[in-house]
Amino acid sequence: MTNLAQEISFMQRALTLSHQALPACRPNPPVGCVLVKDGLIVSEGFTQAPGCHHAEAMALANYDQPLDDITAYVTLEPCSFVGRTPSCAHTLVEKGIKRVVVATLDPDPRNSGKGIDVLKQAGIAVTLGLCEDEVAAFISPYLLPNNN
Ligand SMILES: Nc1c(N[C@@H]2O[C@H](COP(=O)(O)O)[C@@H](O)[C@H]2O)[nH]c(=O)[nH]c1=O
Numbered sequence: 001m002t003n004l005a006q007e008i009s010f011m012q013r014a015l016t017l018s019h020q021a022l023p024a025c026r027p028n029p030p031v032g033c034v035l036v037k038d039g040l041i042v043s044e045g046f047t048q049a050p051g052c053h054h055a056e057a058m059a060l061a062n063y064d065q066p067l068d069d070i071t072a073y074v075t076l077e078p079c080s081f082v083g084r085t086p087s088c089a090h091t092l093v094e095k096g097i098k099r100v101v102v103a104t105l106d107p108d109p110r111n112s113g114k115g116i117d118v119l120k121q122a123g124i125a126v127t128l129g130l131c132e133d134e135v136a137a138f139i140s141p142y143l144l145p146n147n148n
Pocket residue numbers: 028029030031032046047048050051053054055056076077078079082083084085086088106108111144
């Protein structure tokens with residue numbers, strides 16, 4: 001069982017990873033993600049250059065085991081739409097992830113809660129708002145519609 005202190009440490013690791021996304025990820029926001037199994041981080045990712053992996057996609061690319069016992073901690077709501085890259089929310093659903101913990105919503109009008117809805121409608125457990133203030137303090141300047 002994962003306790004709150006562990007959950008916070010996983011999100012803080014995702015936040016630390018997200019710093020590595022800059023500056024190559026621009027104009028995309030810098031996002032970090034860790035995959036956790038049985039209380040241990042088994043894979044990590046952060047946003048790559050435009051057209052390349054989002055944070056979740058990088059973490060998934062580095063982990064080839066089933067996801068039915070995996071919790072993903074991601075600093076930004078997974079994207080619900082196909083942009084330059086596939087939808088992370090739909091990919092997490094298709095791969096059968098058990099649970100997704102998100103720090104903050106993505107105000108991009110193409111997303112804006114839809115990523116959370118995609119996960120929930122697929123029956124995936126979603127927790128929103130873990131470490132939100134800390135993550136928002138870093139990522140907010142890079143989020144649409146503020147960054148265009
Ligand atoms: N960087 C990032 C997200 N960024 C979201 O994706 C949008 C860009 O999509 P695309 O054109 O496909 O690269 C960007 O405006 C923002 O809404 N989403 C995520 O799930 N994970 C990530 O690591």
